[in-house]
Amino acid sequence: DQQVKQNSPSLSVQEGRISILNCDYTNSMFDYFLWYKKYPAEGPTFLISISSIKDKNEDGRFTVFLNKSAKHLSLHIVPSQPGDSAVYFCAARGSSGDKLTFGTGTRLAVRP
């Protein structure tokens, strides 16, 4: 049962444009959401997070939006840079707070 879904396995964007990565979840008990970025041969690194009591969180070029009614969150990167090329994982934590559930990732390629 895949509770966190990233339906786009890949995304290609021109440098300087906006990248929008999407994530859907099914479990209404999730109360905290995170995005991780992963380069090849490295572990995922934390990027940005959002609590379920908010609908937006911004950190520099990265903004995460949460639509609880739609059970949907998105990560916006603007402007996109070639160094942003990586796999992005969405993750969610249940209100019991015991573990993170990850999506399968979206591979972002930013073209110069």
Added chain:
Amino acid sequence: DTAVSQTPKYLVTQMGNDKSIKCEQNLGHDTMYWYKQDSKKFLKIMFSYNNKELIINETVPNRFSPKSPDKAHLNLHINSLELGDSAVYFCASSRQGPGKLFFGSGTQLSVL
């Protein structure tokens, strides 16, 4: 200084063998985890330990035995390796419970 380090980075072995993967974190975190990323790129939690105490055992076969000699170390021992155990195994840590996780760079296990 690497925050979460795991060894070895690559492990190639025959079916039926026993192998171990070591993990150490120097962040002073209380909680450590083992995640498995399979061929479909799912990143699934296997175990979590808090201050050397097992918190989560996510229906992992008992051929997998984690050991935490102290809160800075969480090793993974795998008995009687099977072809389906081939995957990338990530160690991670967090300050208190799941949220902002710090991952190691992964161990690529190939069972032949």
